[in-house]
Amino acid sequence: MELIDLRSDTVTQPTPAMREAMAKAQVGDDVYGEDPTINQLQDLAAELLGKEAGLLIPSGTMGNLAAILAHCNRGDEIILGDVAHTFLFEVGGIAALGGIHPHTVPNQPDGTIKLDHIRDAIRPEDSHYPITRLVTLENTHNRCGGASLSVEYTQAVADLARANDLILHLDGARIFNAAAALDVDVKELVEPVDSVTFCLSKALCAPVGSVLCGSKEFITRAHRMRKQLGGGMRQAGILAAAGIIALQEIVPRLGEDHTKARNLASGLSTVPGMTLDTDDPPSNMVYLTLGDEIPLDAREVAEKLEAHHVRVGVVTKRRFRLVTHYWIDDQAIQETIGAFEKVLGDCS
Ligand SMILES: *Cc1c(COP(=O)(O)O)cnc(C)c1O
Numbered sequence: 501m502e503l504i505d506l507r508s509d510t511v512t513q514p515t516p517a518m519r520e521a522m523a524k525a526q527v528g529d530d531v532y533g534e535d536p537t538i539n540q541l542q543d544l545a546a547e548l549l550g551k552e553a554g555l556l557i558p559s560g561t562m563g564n565l566a567a568i569l570a571h572c573n574r575g576d577e578i579i580l581g582d583v584a585h586t587f588l589f590e591v592g593g594i595a596a597l598g599g600i601h602p603h604t605v606p607n608q609p610d611g612t613i614k615l616d617h618i619r620d621a622i623r624p625e626d627s628h629y630p631i632t633r634l635v636t637l638e639n640t641h642n643r644c645g646g647a648s649l650s651v652e653y654t655q656a657v658a659d660l661a662r663a664n665d666l667i668l669h670l671d672g673a674r675i676f677n678a679a680a681a682l683d684v685d686v687k688e689l690v691e692p693v694d695s696v697t698f699c700l701s702k703a704l705c706a707p708v709g710s711v712l713c714g715s716k717e718f719i720t721r722a723h724r725m726r727k728q729l730g731g732g733m734r735q736a737g738i739l740a741a742a743g744i745i746a747l748q749e750i751v752p753r754l755g756e757d758h759t760k761a762r763n764l765a766s767g768l769s770t771v772p773g774m775t776l777d778t779d780d781p782p783s784n785m786v787y788l789t790l791g792d793e794i795p796l797d798a799r800e801v802a803e804k805l806e807a808h809h810v811r812v813g814v815v816t817k818r819r820f821r822l823v824t825h826y827w828i829d830d831q832a833i834q835e836t837i838g839a840f841e842k843v844l845g846d847c848s
Contacts (some may be wrong), residue, residue: 504832507813509674509703509757509784509825517749518705518742527737530556531727537737541744545711548747549675549696550687553719555712556740558731560585560673563697563710565593566729568634570721571667571695574599576633579621579666581607583643586636586671597729601630611641612653615660622664634667635660639689640674640681645777646761646785646823648678651688658692670696673710677703677783680754694718703754703784704746705826708739750826757784760824760833767837773844786822787815796847804846808839 505511514522528534542554557563564586568578578594580587582604586594594600605617623629637657639649654670661668670693672678679686690696695714700706712722726732733739761781768786769779773794777787790798798814805812813821822836 501809503809503811504828504836505811506822506824506828506836507811508821509823510701512703512705512825512827514707514742515705515745515749515826518707518745521741521745522738525737525741527735529734530736531732531734535735535737535740537744538740541740541747542711544744544747545698546713548686549690549713551690551696551713552716553714555719555722555726556733556736556743557697557710557712557726558708558733559701560671560697560699560710561590561593562726562729562731563712564590564636564669564671565597566722566725566731567669567695567697567712567714568594568600568636569598569729570718570725571669572598572600572633573631575601575630577601577603577623577630578634578636579603579605579613579618579632580636581605581611581613581638581641583607584636584638584671585642585673586638588643603632607641607644609644609647611638611644611647611649613637613657615656618657618660622666632664632666634669636669636671637693638671638673639678640783642673642785645787646674646677646781646783648681648782650682651684651692654689655692667695668693672696673699674702674783676751677754677758681758681783695722700743700746703757703825704743704750706739706742706746709743711743753826754784757824757826757828760784760828760830761786763830764822764824764833764836767833768840771837771840771844773847774840784824786824788820788822790818794844794847801843801847804843805839808835808842810836810839
């Protein structure tokens with residue numbers, strides 16, 4: 501029986517069309533800017549997002565890092581959410597490698613940061629303070645249940661940033677999921693921001709890669725930063741070929757993953773022994789917490805689910821994350837609900 505892997509949408513294997521395109525890709529030395537497939541992907545990404553230029557980066561982590569380093573000087577401060585991926589899960593790279601001071605403010609459950617919290621975090625001119633340089637937002641917001649930030653909210657933060665001479669960067673690892681969830685053109689969602697990264701290697705099934713987009717001038721600086729971080733690649737058109745298919749063929753179907761997440765949540769909502777954050781998940785993520793009556797912790801429950809060929813993400817001692825994606829079909833959703841019923845039924 502095949503494993504139903506719901507830990508993340510990063511586990512998505514490339515599609516047969518991707519493998520074929522990868523095998524046939526025309527390649528060149530990208531450090532010389534001579535890989536035609538990479539150039540095509542970067543142009544396509546920039547066009548889709550309505551930005552002047554794009555840059556293929558090995559990972560989302562390096563994309564955010566290269567962007568923030570290209571925007572800021574050492575000792576500058578950036579404002580970001582306290583459960584932002586860049587704050588929690590990027591190994592402190594902005595501080596360790598860039599000397600950038602993170603100033604965290606609370607993320608609301610819907611992934612937003614209150615405008616007042618941003619305003620209050622901006623440092624006044626004073627020689628005691630670091631210089632506030634940039635604000636980052638995250639869309640969809642991973643730790644906030646996969647919530648989407650609206651066009652209006654993003655614009656409001658951009659207006660506040662502009663009024664204070666701040667740059668706005670968007671960690672859009674799953675920006676196409678946000679566009680699908682909100683049913684808006686992704687261009688509108690990223691129009692207010694100065695730079696944006698998105699991942700090809702998550703829900704989009706490509707094996708490797710993220711794209712950073714912004715103005716031509718910014719991308720020139722980010723290009724230098726990517727090289728400094730060791731992210732200059734050679735014949736990586738083999739990877740970009742999968743990225744092109746991701747944008748052309750996988751982006752338009754992301755709404756299906758959201759429907760599957762809703763079906764999963766609706767099925768799980770009737771299973772005793774746990775509580776969902778919401779039975780109407782905003783995108784492709786379902787978060788749930790074990791009830792007090794369950795004597796096992798999340799890791800132990802996860803082990804038992806594995807015996808039923810279901811693998812889930814353990815977030816904390818009592819919490820799980822389940823992410824639907826391309827390779828999770830309706831039958832897998834039903835089997836997952838069945839596995840939870842069996843495992844929690846056996847131990848309550
Ligand atoms: C996954 C993720 C990243 C980093 O991407 P990697 O390619 O895993 O380095 C950044 N931001 C968010 C919101 C993510 O979910």
